[in-house]
Amino acid sequence: MPAPMADPRPQRALRLACGVALGTALGFGLALPLPFLTPLLVLVLLALSNQPLGLQGGLRLLLVVALTCGSGLLLSPLLRHSPVSGVLLGALGLFFSFRFALRGGSGLLSNLLVIGLTMVSAAGTTSLALGQEVVAALCKAVLLTTLCVAVSHWLFPEPAGLAPAAKAAAMGHARASWIALRAMLVVLPAWLLALIDPASYMPLVMKSANLGQQVCGTSARDAGRELLGSTLLGGALAIAFWALLSILPHLWLFFLLMLLFALLLARRLYQLVANRLSPGFWLNTCVTLIILLGQSVQDSASGKDVYTAFAIRMGLFILVTLYACAAVYLIDLRANTSNEESPC
Template sequence: MHNGDRAVLRIGVGVAIAVLVCYGLALPMPHLGCIMAWIVLCQGKPLPIKKGIVVGLLLMATMIGGVLMVPLLTHYPLPALLFTALLLYLLMLMGLKGKGMQAMLLITAVTIIPIAGLIEQSLAIGIAQMMGLGIIIGTVVNRFALALFPPQATHAAAAKVALAPESPHLLALRAVLIVLPVWLLALSNPAFYIPAVMKTVMLAQQTNTLAAKQVGRELVLSTLMGAGLAALLWFALTIWPSLLMLVLWMALLSLWVARRLVRLVANRFTPSFWSNAWVTCLILFGPAIQDSASGKDVWLASAMRCSLYVVVALYGWACVVILERWRPSGRPAAEPVPGG
């Protein structure tokens, strides 16, 4: 069996087990656990189980600590804004140094947890616990999947980005400018905009791996692809609404996405495109299940969320274009370089 096939099977089996655990145990906001598991499963080098559990617990504690930002936001909004912007900038730099997963989770703690705390403190703690648990589930599931489908050879080196000396700081600043306005918007209606903040964090990190001319197409199309996958998943689940069908359909669609992510199926899009599309699918599909359970109009709520995510993607594209035009002469933009 080809090593790429083994990677796809590991991801598919891992997603199935994560969905079974998160939804089967009726955990709060189970789609967040599935997203965290997906991120862990897509890592090139899996974490040891003990280290994954420790990392999950530490991140859980760190995210719960994000609740401490709520009084600062409530009573001192301007210092809270400046402090959040500084933390985002430092964490984006951390992500550019090869610690993307840790940076993304900490960015989530800085952005989503305080906003959730404005609604209810227990909601913020629940999100923190679910995301930390998702890391632990993803690590255990990844090890189990590796035991079933062990890799036989290392993957070819992925395309890297050659950056000018100032580029990491420019990229980090650009990512902050993409995330911060949506985060400020979320302060006005936290319940509606929490998924949008998570989507914006993913988009901001995606722009850091793309050349400027690729950004617009990938941000918008990956969002639309995710919406299409979520609609397909919802239609499929209406045939026989049950936990078993949810697990099977999620596993099937994740296999379809993973085949394109690891390039078993030739396509024009980068791995980050497919990863972002699947995360968008989960961000749309998870709340849709909650809307259905509470009697809300699923299609109207999903259409509003999808429209918001497309607007966020267009805004991210506009930020990249404007900042690229302001780039000082003599400092070339980041371009992909094949090989190592």
């Protein structure tokens, strides 16, 4: 009689929590220019794939990051000298990036393309040197991400004998185009604000890019609960996290708290704690938590008023989330109307 197959979900939850906590400790401990990028990339990689990355995979990912995010630098001169044409070209690039993932392409590659077209192009519009610094920060984050993913898989490997996960079916052309359009419209306002002031609105761009990915799998009926609910929960967890970290501001406590909070979310993401919410809800909650905490730590290090900055940033996150909910509802309404009017 064959032995029962081991449940891989506990290992996956521990792997994700360990990887995110390790990425947080390395990103902030080494004082990288954008330290929250490392745990964000680790989170995305471990959530999208249950297979180890390996050295060759890490080098390939580094090359992909350099090429995709470097594409934003090519857009920067056009945005400086011909803003309307540059914005239209960037919007078109965002549309095809989201559509690529919906049609069965790599979700990670789509994420990187969106980052390149938004964060890098916005920084490069201010100055080419700043854009190059963002690309360099992304490349450093990828190297650390490769290490974190490898260590996490070594500590918590996949149970032997598991069948590979089935690839998601590609969406139809018309449906993919409508959903890619609404995802592009979600990201566009934050990107336009970042073109004016990249330093102030870079976290908002990261949040909008994440919302753009999330609306690709959200219906109009569930948009409020999925998008706004996860944003508010992420903000509440960030407040609780900061209150605990304020007791003893130390990197080790930062690591342990991130391990705890990420594990609480990962257990729900993998349904170890039964709930009716989608994995995207818990993933977006964790992304919001990491972005808010990362910016608060940087605000504290630079001597800014952490609480005022957090309140403003959280308010912007809620506004862009409400806008995303409205975009999902209106685009879905238009898509359904078009389907009803089309001949059979």
